[in-house]
Amino acid sequence: AQTVTQSQPEMSVQEAETVTLSCTYDTSESDYYLFWYKQPPSRQMILVIRQEAYKQQNATENRFSVNFQKAAKSFSLKISDSQLGDAAMYFCAYNVSGGGADGLTFGKGTHLIIQP
């Protein structure tokens, strides 16, 4: 069974600084998708960024980028120029087929605090 591990229950960063959230996963599949989701106090899960395992290039979305290390099964999220609105729970997630068919496997989450 696939597992996703987020080893940092909580992280704190000063506004405008850079922070990196860690995620490791375990799978025997060669093709899969990885995601970072953000869950603010409103509870709605918001997709931050996605990475296809077959792509060597790391995904980037504005201030958010990932460091995908397939051999190490590592998928970290870097947030640059942190803003107060980035404060939330961040979940790393894994899926084999994409499109939701097999369900997402989530890590336990990292609570990100932004210090003004």
Next chain:
Amino acid sequence: KAGVTQTPRYLIKTRGQQVTLSCSPISGHRSVSWYQQTPGQGLQFLFEYFSETQRNKGNFPGRFSGRQFSNSRSEMNVSTLELGDSALYLCASSLTGVPEAFFGQGTRLTVV
């Protein structure tokens, strides 16, 4: 374009009762998945429906069931509620062939 809509947002039920939660996916999305979120267990996959058929199911007892209608709207039902069923229930929809799942705001179920 409207997002994923879940109703109701909050629900309080008594042990032993049953409950039905509703999810309307994004227009054009035919896949609907359900997740349970609790402080102890985190986010866990319940089941997924596509074209009115359950394609996959997580490790939950048979008290948890669901269905999908021809317009892709989905409902999940929990019978004989237990205190441990108190959770945030999240619904997500996906477009065929696209890996992203888009979530609703969830239904907060409290069992007393």
